Amino acid sequence: MATTELQGGPEPDGIIARVSRAAGAMRGAWRRFWRLVSLYMPKRLYARSLIIIIAPMILLQSVIAFVFMERHWQTVTQRLSQAVTRDIAAVIDLVETYPNDADYAKIIRIAQDRMQLKVDLLPADPLPPPGPKPFFSILDQILSTEITRQINRPFWIDTVGNSNIVEVRIQLEDKVLRVFVRRNQAYASNTHIFLIWMVGTSLVLLTIAIPFLRNQIRPILALAAAAESFGKGRPMPPDFRPRGAEEVRRAGFAFIQMRERIERQIEQRTAMLTGVSHDLRTILTRFKLQLALTRSKADIEALGKDIDDMQSMLEGYLAFARGDAAEDAGHFDLEAYFQKLGEEAKLRKRKLTTSLSGNPDIQVRPNAFARLMANIVGNAFRYSQSIEIAAKHGHGSLTIVIDDDGPGIAVEKREEVFKPFVRLDEARNLDASGTGLGLPIARDIARSHGGDITLEESPLGGLRAIIKVPA
Template sequence: MRAIGATQAEEAPGGSPRGRRAGFVPHNWRRFWRLVSRYMPKRLYARSLIIVIAPMILLQSVIAFMFMERHWQTVTQRLSQAVTRDIAAIIDMIETYPPGDNYAEVIRIAQDRLSLKIDLLPPAPLPAPGPKPFFSILDHILSEEITRQINRPFWLDTVGNSNIVEIRIQLEDKVLRVFARRSQAYASNTHIFLLWMVGTSLVLLTIAIPFLRNQIRPIMQLAEAAESFGKGRPTPSDFKPRGAEEVRRAGIAFLQMRERIERQIEQRTAMLTGVSHDLRTILTRFKLQLALAGKKIDTTALNQDIDDMQSMLEGYLAFARGEAAEDTGRFDLRSYLDKLGDEARLRKRGFTASIAGKPEVQVRPNAFSRLLGNIIGNAFRYAENIKVTAIHTRGALIVTIEDDGPGIPPERREDVFKPFVRLDSARQDVGGTGLGLAIARDIARSHGGDITLDESAMGGLKATIKVPA
């Protein structure tokens, strides 16, 4: 019973060696492809070259193998058969002469008619077999033919001289030494076939690589145009849909999408500008009526309400506009931080700033100034000490603002980026519209970057701005 149970357990799909091997093979296959994908080039141009070159190399390798295996081996075998047949005929002629006769006529016939140089040596043991050559197709085929047609002890040297093959055959009372040209027994013109394959491959690659580069260029230009649009920069002036039909359709779709987005932004801005204008007119009349009322009523609180409403309208309009119409230009971080240092002294705040890398960056200047102003303005409002660190590396700008204020709870840090959201604790937004951080993140994302909040080493809040520059 124990043996039967063991057999049944071994045959179970989940625990049997066969089942484990079945699960092991797909795992190894997936692991192999992950390894291949890790080392594969990531760019489209390099991958396209591999798609062109890999099948060509595979095809030519198969053709070369078939040629070497079939044609080359067949031709070499037929040549070796002919040489061995000539040697066998010479041996027959030698053995038909009476002992002691002169074999000069046989030597002449072999040299003039068969292109073989022969010598008859005194009886002696054959040399010891030499090492087999690494690529021994001639050695192997010629040995087989001598064994099959002559069937006598022999010694063969195919590597001593690159152009000559030496063969020694043990006869009854003498040793026959034969020198034959390698080309008589070996298909030596295969290099022409290999050179032809390599030459045609080079010609094909010379044509394919420029053509492929010309097809990839429109895709790269489309990617650059999309990236520029994501960073809020204008489309390159030389961009137009070109290339294959699919690429042209993608380029046209991108331009149409950009036009629709810009038109939507313009319509939203125009609508809110009209609303703002109408409300400003009402507020102006309201303020005029209060001024005409004179001292009959207390207008201080009403004027404060009007100012708050005016500030709210400006904030709404700025948020809706998002500074999207501004072109990119040079922004001097050092000059801007110096102005913030002067403002910090007026506010009696501790302020330190440092810049690593070039202080000039390519952004939308007014929008980026508004972004920094909103973040650092909040720090001035709620903290006593502020530290600003700017790192301008190749292609990226990272600005870090830290303070020693009350900070923001981790669960509320994303909420403060939502429009019109105010915090009831921590940082009390007693003024404003609750749009400062929303506008700041909107500007950062329009540049292709973002803003994140974290805990500062100074005890307050740490804001990190990352934008391409």
């Protein structure tokens, strides 16, 4: 008995694995395609909205135009060319049926009166050489095809140019038939009207849609400007109010409420800290009065120093918690401030070099920015002998680079020093009070302006502080 071995198909697990790999490859290709598209897409909302409106319109009109040109225009031209070719074939049949010269005049008259064809009989000379074919001429292609199919004789046609007449020559046995045909008899010449209507309608629709779209986007841009201004610590634009579509209005009202809550929270925190500071100052004042009654001079000096340290620390805590958020934006003269720093450098017997590029007048919160600079430059004065300050202001951005030749800060600790109450005993004390709040306050002020502070190694051998804020 013969046995048959059945060969099974591929394993189901192998098929699933291949399908999964194929699906993964398709997803990866799709993601790469959209990354490429997003790379070249405009970044602004207005430009993207215009593309959303214009791209489907262009695509739809392109499809309609293609269908019209492919179907209607070609079909009409083909039928007209067929009719003209039949008329020419009929004239040829008449010429061959009645070969007498006396009948030619009648044939020419009938062709002109009944068929709107201007017919001439020429001597049997060779046909002109074929002319250059036009790049795009549906008439030349279709008319040549119909003459070949219906007449099947040597022929020569001239459809090139803007003339309203098409010339056709057909080689007969002992003569040449020349026919002049109006172009609109063999060609659908009114298609430009369709294109004009289509383009004109699109322009009218775009003229209406673009201003409407701009009015819809303007409230979103105003909301973005108000949020950016709030992030930089500047007052809200005076003309800002929720407008536009319902969703945009809701977002505007939500932003106003959020801003009010944040400002109220800051005011409450500042008021609380101010009260705590007042109470602690009262206690410190009592300490001073008690010290005034103490007779030991050494105890008085020690306690007085402790009280001064406590008061200095208290002021530092209060300044850090307040963050100068209640101050309004105003003008700050960098050139005048650099002159003050030069005078301070002379008093401290330090070498200071400053340079300024661009407009010295910047738009910041003056007191807060002065405190920021004082904290950074104060550290440089305290722990180095030579300081260089370079400021560059332009295109709405301010960059200040401060270099010193001090001991510097280790790379792994350059972010840690921006945390409150962090002190580096080996490198430098971060502020005069020794509370470790100098750099945190400076970064907090910079970030409240929409900028930041970073630390790097200085070419002078010490520390480089880079301050970047919009101004």
